[in-house]
Amino acid sequence: xxxxxxxxxxxxxxxxxxxxxxxxxxxxxxxxxxxxxxxxxxxxxxxxxxxxxxxxxxxxxxxxxxxxxxxxxxxxxxxxxxxxxxxxxxxxxxxxxxxxxxxxxxxxxxxxxxxxxxxxxxxxxxxxxxxxxxxxxxxxxxxxxxxxxxxxxxxxxxxxxxxxxxxxxxxxxxxxxxxxxxxxxxxxxxxxxxxxxxxxxxxxxxxxxxxxxxxxxxxxxxxxxxxxxxxxxxxxxxxxxxxxxxxxxxxxxxxxxxxxxxxxxxxxxxxxxxxxxxxxxxxxxxxxxxxxxxxxxxxxxxxx
Ligand code: RIB
Numbered sequence: 001x002x003x004x005x006x007x008x009x010x011x012x013x014x015x016x017x018x019x020x021x022x023x024x025x026x027x028x029x030x031x032x033x034x035x036x037x038x039x040x041x042x043x044x045x046x047x048x049x050x051x052x053x054x055x056x057x058x059x060x061x062x063x064x065x066x067x068x069x070x071x072x073x074x075x076x077x078x079x080x081x082x083x084x085x086x087x088x089x090x091x092x093x094x095x096x097x098x099x100x101x102x103x104x105x106x107x108x109x110x111x112x113x114x115x116x117x118x119x120x121x122x123x124x125x126x127x128x129x130x131x132x133x134x135x136x137x138x139x140x141x142x143x144x145x146x147x148x149x150x151x152x153x154x155x156x157x158x159x160x161x162x163x164x165x166x167x168x169x170x171x172x173x174x175x176x177x178x179x180x181x182x183x184x185x186x187x188x189x190x191x192x193x194x195x196x197x198x199x200x201x202x203x204x205x206x207x208x209x210x211x212x213x214x215x216x217x218x219x220x221x222x223x224x225x226x227x228x229x230x231x232x233x234x235x236x237x238x239x240x241x242x243x244x245x246x247x248x249x250x251x252x253x254x255x256x257x258x259x260x261x262x263x264x265x266x267x268x269x270x271x272x273x274x275x276x277x278x279x280x281x282x283x284x285x286x287x288x289x290x291x292x293x294x295x296x297x298x299x300x301x302x303x304x
Contacts, residue, residue: 002262004048005131005157006255007058007122007148008041009114009139010084011093012066013287015247020100030098037070038095038287039114040137040164043248047255048135049077050293051277053262056080058128058148059140060113060121062091073288083125087116093139103243103282109165114140119147130155135258137162137251142173149176158261162254163190175212181254182208183219201226202233217257217271219250219278227271236271239279239300248287253278256297276300 016030037046045057057079061067067086074081093112099105117140122129134152136145136159149159153176160179163169166189174180182204184195191207194200195218205216205228216233218226224238256277260270277297284290 001054002133003056003131004053004133004135004258004262005056005058005128005152006041006045006048006135007117007129007140007145008044008135008137009039009093009111010042010057010059010061010070011039011095011109011114011139012064012070013038013095013097013247015097015099015286017099017101021098021106032285034286035066036286036289037073038097038248039093040139040162040251042070042074043251043287043291044135044137044162044255045074045079046077046288047252047277047291048259048262049079049255050291051256051259051273051297052294053259054080056083056128056131058083058117058122058125060085060087060117062086062113063088064091067092083128085116085121087113090116097247099245099247099285103245105245105247107247109139111139117141117144119143122147126151129157131157133158133160133258133262135160135162135254137164137254138167139165142167142170146170146173146176149173160254160258162250164250171211174208177213179215179217180208180213181217181219181250181257183221183250187218195220198226198235201235202228205233206231215267219253225271225275227268229267236268236275238275239304241279241283243282245285245290246282248290249278249282251287252281252291255291272304273297273301276304
């Protein structure tokens, strides 16, 4: 069986909905406070598993009472949790999330146990990096992502990097990546090229190809996706939906994308599958609470 490993973060999301984001110095009363399982790594693993991929998550939680519930939730989704460590003396990662009436969000993070996923700890789970695909994001130490990409690439895995949250990256990491999936902001951060339109997306994709990445997929929100393979790009429009909460839409896209590749789909239908999954997620509140199952995704694709 083809295997997928996600190496990354686990967070407990504290979410408040507000009419609009407070300005500096302003206090605003919100509504619908919820505590939701989140973290980009965990969200992506859940999305991949619910889309049908045999998924393993390499990550860390703290000793707080909710950690056990999180692990039980992953196991219920069929995720292999053998490489999730419980780190003594720290809390699970936390995200404070504000969602406004337009469905947009702001996120403040405290890394907690995610900072304990060091290269040394990863080394103890090296066997988990023997996989067909490795999916990475940027909420754990950069050196750990580098170590994971080196190990997985050395034994022939397809390495997919979702470069979120936006940050500059070392050339070595980019040369170890087969597929990169930035949004507009992240693409600009990596290339210095503003992605405001198709021409900007094409130029940013070329800059990422020039840094050694064969496949560049730039997510453009409601405008869809810029898909560029070996220097040839095109825009794929998305699904028109009413956004309630865009939290974890990118994570859902990435998890569903690797699941579709895992099942042997060619790149373009795999992107379409991922777009459908992300479209469903924005119609639902929260992070993992919004991630669809394979049957939901196939139902939307059938209406297409
Ligand atoms: O991408 C959404 C995620 O970002 C949230 O679940 C939050 O935990 C932060 O990691």
